[in-house]
Amino acid sequence: MAEKIAGGERLSDADAVTLFETPDILAVGALADAVNRVKHGDRVTFAANQHLNPTNICILRKTCVFCSYARLPKEEGAYRYTLEQVFAEAALTDGITREFHIVGGLDMGAGIQYYSDIFRGLKERYPYVHIKALTAVEIAHLARIESMSVADVLRALREAGLDTMPGGGAEVFSPAVRETIADRKLAADEWLDVHRTAHALGIRSNCTMLYGHVETTADRVAHLSALRGLQDATGGFLAYIPLAYHPDHNELGKTLGREGTATSGFDDIRNLAVGRLYLDNIDHIKTHWVMVTPYLSQAALAFGVDDIEGTMVREKVYHEAGAQTAQHMALPDILRLIRGAGKIPVERDALYQVVREHGDDDGSPVVHAA
Numbered sequence: 001m002a003e004k005i006a007g008g009e010r011l012s013d014a015d016a017v018t019l020f021e022t023p024d025i026l027a028v029g030a031l032a033d034a035v036n037r038v039k040h041g042d043r044v045t046f047a048a049n050q051h052l053n054p055t056n057i058c059i060l061r062k063t064c065v066f067c068s069y070a071r072l073p074k075e076e077g078a079y080r081y082t083l084e085q086v087f088a089e090a091a092l093t094d095g096i097t098r099e100f101h102i103v104g105g106l107d108m109g110a111g112i113q114y115y116s117d118i119f120r121g122l123k124e125r126y127p128y129v130h131i132k133a134l135t136a137v138e139i140a141h142l143a144r145i146e147s148m149s150v151a152d153v154l155r156a157l158r159e160a161g162l163d164t165m166p167g168g169g170a171e172v173f174s175p176a177v178r179e180t181i182a183d184r185k186l187a188a189d190e191w192l193d194v195h196r197t198a199h200a201l202g203i204r205s206n207c208t209m210l211y212g213h214v215e216t217t218a219d220r221v222a223h224l225s226a227l228r229g230l231q232d233a234t235g236g237f238l239a240y241i242p243l244a245y246h247p248d249h250n251e252l253g254k255t256l257g258r259e260g261t262a263t264s265g266f267d268d269i270r271n272l273a274v275g276r277l278y279l280d281n282i283d284h285i286k287t288h289w290v291m292v293t294p295y296l297s298q299a300a301l302a303f304g305v306d307d308i309e310g311t312m313v314r315e316k317v318y319h320e321a322g323a324q325t326a327q328h329m330a331l332p333d334i335l336r337l338i339r340g341a342g343k344i345p346v347e348r349d350a351l352y353q354v355v356r357e358h359g360d361d362d363g364s365p366v367v368h369a370a
Ligand code: SF4
Pocket: 058, 059, 060, 061, 062, 064, 067, 068, 069, 070, 104, 105, 106, 137, 185
């Protein structure tokens, strides 16, 4: 396989199975690192970003059994922010943030007007901040409750300020897995269709795979194959982010008897490295430090990874599922993490355009001009 990779030949599905199953994780990592170095050298990007989760109310609360975040409307802990609450939370990092990452539940009380008002309000206050918002599942939900097409929803949201879309909600495309972990959720083809539509409108997006629950190796490879196929057709994906399943405070974790046992470090590293090798048409492979710890994310920088997410400010979704990491990482800490791996930190925006090259500065924030 090394010759194939060195020659720039595309890996087959059978190759991906081998990469997922070989015990020689260091060999997989060396291959992924070599490919990554050709694409990105020693540069590792991150975003000065803030996660905003306007509502945790979700109509799929009972059927996405892997989810710890959602609530029914009258359930303890349910919330839907007012616009003022959203703007108050956004003000936590006024002048520093370059990107708002906005996702939430499928809330019947949060329609297109609600999100349009949020996006407009944020753009008025922070015109220099990029809005990466709403998964394909949320976009399809808005289309359904507003009786609009997906394309019209995307056009309306772009008009209000949407810049790009995150890659969540894909889980694993296998119908059998979806039946077990999320049987009412948007089907795989529909998830891909929303992204295809976004890309056709010029809206770039990310893509993901939730791993470490009941999926098989074949399921993983089929999922990656579908992502690679769509990327061949549209070129619209910016980054691939494998998402580690967290088993705490959700039905699936109880059913599997997995509470307190998240994914293994080997599997986290392997998913990132295989993503780099198999997804030859997606430029960026991102490790999500909140899910797998900053330490593992740092190690992953030697296994094919070129992006380490960002500052986040107040991450909620994975902390509901038992993530033990902090909810925020200060800029100097991100710089230390990246430099500790012998890499060069580069701050980026959501489109992976360079915001600031961090030579040997201490990470003191630059307040952006409006
Ligand atoms: S995973 Fe998303 S769609 Fe499913 S219950 Fe949680 S918030 Fe709702």
